[in-house]
Amino acid sequence: MPQLQFGAMIIGDEILSGKRQDKHLTALIRMLAARGLKLAWAEYIGDNPEAITAAIARHRHPDTVLFSFGGIGSTPDDHTRQCAAAAHQQPLAIHPEGKIIVEGRFGAEAYPHRINMVNIPAHATLIPNPVNQMPGFSVGQHHFVPGFPSMAWPMIEWVLDTQYAAHFPTEKEVEFLFRVLHSREGDMIDVMQDFVACYPTLGFSSLPSFGDADTPPHVEFGISGPPQLAALAANELANTFKAQQRQVEAIRQR
Numbered sequence: 001m002p003q004l005q006f007g008a009m010i011i012g013d014e015i016l017s018g019k020r021q022d023k024h025l026t027a028l029i030r031m032l033a034a035r036g037l038k039l040a041w042a043e044y045i046g047d048n049p050e051a052i053t054a055a056i057a058r059h060r061h062p063d064t065v066l067f068s069f070g071g072i073g074s075t076p077d078d079h080t081r082q083c084a085a086a087a088h089q090q091p092l093a094i095h096p097e098g099k100i101i102v103e104g105r106f107g108a109e110a111y112p113h114r115i116n117m118v119n120i121p122a123h124a125t126l127i128p129n130p131v132n133q134m135p136g137f138s139v140g141q142h143h144f145v146p147g148f149p150s151m152a153w154p155m156i157e158w159v160l161d162t163q164y165a166a167h168f169p170t171e172k173e174v175e176f177l178f179r180v181l182h183s184r185e186g187d188m189i190d191v192m193q194d195f196v197a198c199y200p201t202l203g204f205s206s207l208p209s210f211g212d213a214d215t216p217p218h219v220e221f222g223i224s225g226p227p228q229l230a231a232l233a234a235n236e237l238a239n240t241f242k243a244q245q246r247q248v249e250a251i252r253q254r
Contacts, residue, residue, distance in 0.1 A: 002062065002063050003063065004063055004064070004065050004141075004164070004167055005040040005041070005061075005063055005064050005065065006032055006037060006038070006039055006040055006065045006067070007039065007040055007041045007042060007043075007059060007064060007065065007066050007067070008024065008025060008028050008039060008041070008042040008043070008066075008067050008068075008069070009042075009043050009045060009052075009055055009056070009059075009066060009067070009068040009069070010022055010024050010025065010042065010043070010044050010045070010068075010069045010070065011044075011045050011046075011047065011052060011068065011069060011070040011071045011080060011147070012046070012047060012070045012071065012147060013046045013047045013077075015044055016044060016046050022044070023149050024069045024147075024149065024152065025039075025042055027149065027153050028067060028156065031153065031156060031157055031160065032160070035160060035161075035164075035168045036168050036169040036171075036172040036173060037160075037164075037167065037168065037169075038173075038203075043055055047071065047077050047079060048079075049079040049082065049083055052071070052079055052080060052083040053083040053086045053087045054087075056068070056083060056084055056087035056088070056142060057087040057088075059142070060087065060088070060140075060142075062141075064141065065141045065142075065143070065164070066141065066142040066143065067143050067145070067156055067159075068080060068084075068142065068143065068144045068145070069145055069146075069147055069152055070146065070147030071083075071147070072117065072136060072137070072144050072145070072146055073117060073146070074113045074114055074115075074116040074117050080144055081116075081119060081120050081121075081137075081144075084120070084121050084124075084137075084139055084142065084144055085120070085121040085122075088121055088123075088139045088140070088142070090121040090122045090123055090124075090139070091121075091122050092119050092120065092121065092122070093119070093120070093121075093122040094115065094118055094119050095118045095119075095120055095124065095126060095135075095137070097126060098117070098118025098120070098126055098135055098137075099115065099118055101118070101133055101134070101135060102114055102115050102117060102118055102134070103115075104133075105132075105133055105134070117134050117135075118135065120137045121137070121139050123139065124137040124138060124139045125137065125138050126138075127143060127144075127145060127155045127158065127159060128155070128158060129146070129151050129155055130151075130154050130155075131148075131150055131151045131154075132151065134146070134151075136152075136155050138159070138163075143156070143159050169226075171226050171227065173203070173224050173225055173226065173227075173230070174224065174225075174226075174227045174230060174253055174254070175203070175222050175223065175224040175230070175253070175254045176222070176223045176224075176230055176231060176234035176251050176252070176253055176254075177220060177221065177222050177223075177251070177252050177253075177254055178220070178221055178234065178238050178248060178249050178250065178251045178252065179218045179219065179220045179221070179248070179249045180218060180219050180221065180241050180246050180247065180248050180249075181216050181217075181218045181246075181247040181248075181249065182216050182217060182218070182246075182247055183217070183218060183219050183241075183246055183247075184208070184217070184219070185206055185208040185219050188206075188219065188241070191237070191240055191241070191244075192204070192206060195233070195236075195237050195240075198233075199223075199225075199229075199233045201225065201229075202223055202224065202225040202229065202230055202233055203222070203223065203224035203225055204221075204222070204223060204224075205221070205222040205224075206219055206220070206221055206222075207219065207220045207221075207222070221234075221237060221238075222254075223237065231251075231253075234251050235251065238251055
């Protein structure tokens with residue numbers, strides 16, 4: 001089973017201008033984590049067709065899963081459908097099942113504009129929308145949903161559960177955290193490098209802090225992975241720092 005990289009592309013000038021706050025990133029991280037998965041990367045892109053097309057094309061890899069939020073409507077500032085078609089080198093075409101959905105909901109008012117919501121890449125498949133029935137679409141492992149959270153999030157969950165359940169780990173990852181007090185990150189790089197070399201499959205993070213009135217300067221370490229291996233590795237790293245006479249707080253699990 002290949003190791004997939006899950007990424008997010010969040011589209012819209014309103015996000016970059018600050019007119020609207022993005023909620024998709026934290027929601028996607030949460031949805032992936034609930035299934036034992038994690039987000040590998042994220043991009044914010046304005047309503048620029050060339051930039052959107054280039055970003056989609058850049059992530060056309062067999063091990064990459066792209067979740068794209070926004071820009072699939074029928075107004076002039078919605079470019080994602082056309083950009084997805086261009087990036088995947090497919091013509092736009094009215095999806096037959098999508099045509100039935102749009103006509104069923106809007107009747108004669110489906111034309112001339114609303115029908116464009118299902119004018120999508122010719123080989124795309126539909127993502128059902130439980131809120132207003134207007135579907136998103138998938139082209140391979142690229143999945144395109146609306147910018148509205150109430151619609152987008154259940155659509156993403158549907159994609160995850162129907163297409164990627166085989167990639168959900170049987171043993172969910174956990175993270176172990178501890179802090180090394182009165183220490184600087186730069187003084188511990190050699191130990192960190194040795195640790196990462198010994199445990200290349202585990203997640204590793206170090207977060208320095210200048211401290212505050214209640215907490216001295218410190219570095220917080222995070223070790224994530226299968227519970228048994230991550231616990232073993234976290235204890236080993238903490239003991240290494242203790243052997244250097246550093247003050248190490250008790251390991252806690254998150």
